[in-house]
Amino acid sequence: xxxxxxxxxxxxxxxxxxxxxxxxxxxxxxxxxxxxxxxxxxxxxxxxxxxxxxxxxxxxxxxxxxxxxxxxxxxxxxxxxxxxxxxxxxxxxxxxxxxxxxxxxxxxxxxxxxxxxxxxxxxxxxxxxxxxxxxxxxxxxxxxxxxxxxxxxxxxxxxxxxxxxxxxxxxxxxxxxxxxxxxxxxxxxxxxxxxxxxxxxxxxxxxxxxxxxxxxxxxxxxxxxxxxxxxxxxxxxxxxxxxxxxxxxxxxxx
Amino acid sequence: xxxxxxxxxxxxxxxxxxxxxxxxxxxxxxxxxxxxxxxxxxxxxxxxxxxxxxxxxxxxxxxxxxxxxxxxxxxxxxxxxxxxxxxxxxxxxxxxxxxxxxxxxxxxxxxxxxxxxxxxxxxxxxxxxxxxxxxxxxxxxxxxxxxxxxxxxxxxxxxxxxxxxxxxxxxxxxxxxxxxxxxxxxxxxxxxxxxxxxxxxxxxxxxxxxxxxxxxxxxxxxxxxxxxxxxxxxxxxxxxxxxxxxxxxxxxxxxxxxxxxxxxxxxxxxxxxxxxxxxxxxxxxxxxxxxxxxxxxxxxxxxxxxxxxxxxxxxxxxxxxxxxxxxxxxxxxxxxxxxxxxxxxxxxxxxxxxxxxxxxxxxxxxxxxxxxxxxxxxxxxxxxxxxxxxxxxxxxxxxxxxxxxxxxxxxxxxxxxxxxxxxxxxxxxxxxxxxxxxxxxxxxxxxxxxxxxxxxxxxxxxxxxxxxxxxxxxxxxxxxxxxxxxxxxxxxxxxxxxxxxxxxxxxx
Numbered sequence: 001x002x003x004x005x006x007x008x009x010x011x012x013x014x015x016x017x018x019x020x021x022x023x024x025x026x027x028x029x030x031x032x033x034x035x036x037x038x039x040x041x042x043x044x045x046x047x048x049x050x051x052x053x054x055x056x057x058x059x060x061x062x063x064x065x066x067x068x069x070x071x072x073x074x075x076x077x078x079x080x081x082x083x084x085x086x087x088x089x090x091x092x093x094x095x096x097x098x099x100x101x102x103x104x105x106x107x108x109x110x111x112x113x114x115x116x117x118x119x120x121x122x123x124x125x126x127x128x129x130x131x132x133x134x135x136x137x138x139x140x141x142x143x144x145x146x147x148x149x150x151x152x153x154x155x156x157x158x159x160x161x162x163x164x165x166x167x168x169x170x171x172x173x174x175x176x177x178x179x180x181x182x183x184x185x186x187x188x189x190x191x192x193x194x195x196x197x198x199x200x201x202x203x204x205x206x207x208x209x210x211x212x213x214x215x216x217x218x219x220x221x222x223x224x225x226x227x228x229x230x231x232x233x234x235x236x237x238x239x240x241x242x243x244x245x246x247x248x249x250x251x252x253x254x
Numbered sequence: 255x256x257x258x259x260x261x262x263x264x265x266x267x268x269x270x271x272x273x274x275x276x277x278x279x280x281x282x283x284x285x286x287x288x289x290x291x292x293x294x295x296x297x298x299x300x301x302x303x304x305x306x307x308x309x310x311x312x313x314x315x316x317x318x319x320x321x322x323x324x325x326x327x328x329x330x331x332x333x334x335x336x337x338x339x340x341x342x343x344x345x346x347x348x349x350x351x352x353x354x355x356x357x358x359x360x361x362x363x364x365x366x367x368x369x370x371x372x373x374x375x376x377x378x379x380x381x382x383x384x385x386x387x388x389x390x391x392x393x394x395x396x397x398x399x400x401x402x403x404x405x406x407x408x409x410x411x412x413x414x415x416x417x418x419x420x421x422x423x424x425x426x427x428x429x430x431x432x433x434x435x436x437x438x439x440x441x442x443x444x445x446x447x448x449x450x451x452x453x454x455x456x457x458x459x460x461x462x463x464x465x466x467x468x469x470x471x472x473x474x475x476x477x478x479x480x481x482x483x484x485x486x487x488x489x490x491x492x493x494x495x496x497x498x499x500x501x502x503x504x505x506x507x508x509x510x511x512x513x514x515x516x517x518x519x520x521x522x523x524x525x526x527x528x529x530x531x532x533x534x535x536x537x538x539x540x541x542x543x544x545x546x547x548x549x550x551x552x553x554x555x556x557x558x559x560x561x562x563x564x565x566x567x568x569x570x571x572x573x574x575x576x577x578x579x580x581x582x583x584x585x586x587x588x589x590x591x592x593x594x595x596x597x598x599x600x601x602x603x604x605x606x607x608x609x610x611x612x613x614x615x616x617x618x619x620x621x622x623x624x625x626x627x628x629x630x631x632x633x634x635x636x637x638x639x640x641x642x643x644x645x646x647x648x649x650x651x652x653x654x655x656x657x658x659x660x661x662x663x664x665x666x667x668x669x670x671x672x673x674x675x676x677x678x679x680x681x682x683x684x685x686x687x688x689x690x691x692x693x694x695x696x697x698x699x700x701x702x703x704x705x706x707x708x709x710x711x712x713x714x715x716x717x718x719x720x721x722x723x724x725x726x727x728x729x730x731x732x733x734x735x736x737x738x739x740x741x742x743x744x745x746x747x748x749x750x751x752x753x754x755x756x757x758x759x760x761x762x
Contacts, residue, residue: 050560107485110529252348252350
């Protein structure tokens, strides 16, 4: 991983418009800078979007919409909260968010990991998909809004419900996993059955599942300085699609 | 035959086999992917099952002795202009299966075709017509945002140069493009043919939402890569591969709904290109779930511009619906460089029949309204307009341009050029003409060299015709016709229709 020669650079975002800020980052990447520390980030959009390779971004402040969209490879750490669209259609790499994140996280992502310590908004992990060795993973430490994993076509979502600011909310909102036709959603503790999408049921995990969960939790806990034993100290349930072709029998030729 | 289900009797086509001409060679048996023809072991001859015939005419075309004719089955129903046979047949099918009616290709319903009600002008006496065979004629078209004005500075050497910084453009030799038809919906041979024909004629083709196979990246300058809600095969190489990026929001044949590429059509190459597992359905959600507003659309447009480093224009494709002009205004303000509008007669590989036949509006009305609205708001130069959805000939193309389009997409016409007979069963994956199928044997029926040649021929032929019509109007550049509605007149149209189209009645 660290084979390339490292070159560090610290930038201050301040009130720089996102277009200039990202242009500067792209130019520095071309010059060989590999490790970025971005200070005073104030909602600048598209940071690390469509960047490729062995790069790191240490982000102080709140990055704007579509952080790391289409990203392939870099490591992004956000020391605060993130907004909507994190990891949109991302290919590979890792994003660690030490706070909470907004809506539409990991939309259609195909690979890499997104680790969020706190809560996430609506429509997270919609249409995640797996292909060969690409296995996207999202771990949410808090609770999720409606439509988590809708249309999910592959990959893993792990929902812990532990580090939440919403004590009264269910662990996931309504239409959980609705229309999923691939992948798996693991939930720590109980799954509110009435929140599940049509045709879906929560099932107990088996030893293979537990191995996957354990591996993922270990990574997650290390990245966010949490106790993996405490996270594992509770039952998990899984939600899987009932078919790879959920709408295969819907039609008649006219 | 007595105890068959009712829909077995009321099928659409009959196979006429001339017994004297038939030599029992079984070509029809091998050609028919729906198994309408079969070898009868007991009778030792070729037989057929009329109820399986879908009317593709493949057997008729390949029968070496011309023994076959496919006819519409003469209807046994009593004539009834309300309960036409199609409604009865569909009800029988749905009563049997409980299924949603699925259809392929553009809508066959009888709604007004305004192309046929508009006529072009020509010069007589007062301004000379131009003969394109001997005089220069410009069809070159640039798609992308245009500046409000250009600033020119004169250098020290006295030569002028452009000071205004232009935004990226797609350059077309003809105001036509091959429309978005995904690899998966149609097969690789045809994608290769479209890529080659586009390169040869200096136009572009659109990948559709199924990604771009690695071997076609070399045709990138003549490719628009599409990003739809399923994001199949969308990654940063793909986004940088084309001359433009198109966000597919809607499709004329199925406004407001997504798509399901059936798992049966997903073979190894399709799976590799879309980056989805073999055999699983590829489901495109109805909306992009990251676009719930114009502001969200702006966000995706600029995400794509960031990803492609502002080097290519971004197009947004929508279906023509009731408030299309207000939507188009929002799209223009969200930063799109091109707006593609697909009318309700646009083609599809699969759409619920009720949606295809009942939702949306004709492209002619939508186009005229969008062009007018953007002009009224003073933002027409911010975007190019591409029209599509049932453009059948160069006459339709030139009328679209006079109504305000910068260029058109050709989808159904592209498929017809390589042999499609509009049998409308694209979603079965059994296309007997080797078009809407990924079956290895069937797709071999399309030779990419021959298909590329036919597509290039079509573009050149229509190009010549457009030049002739332009010359006849005394114009020597397609630019002079763009939005020039004075060159159009309506026939048999109401005042409201004329008003919407922004044209006068013939005779005025």
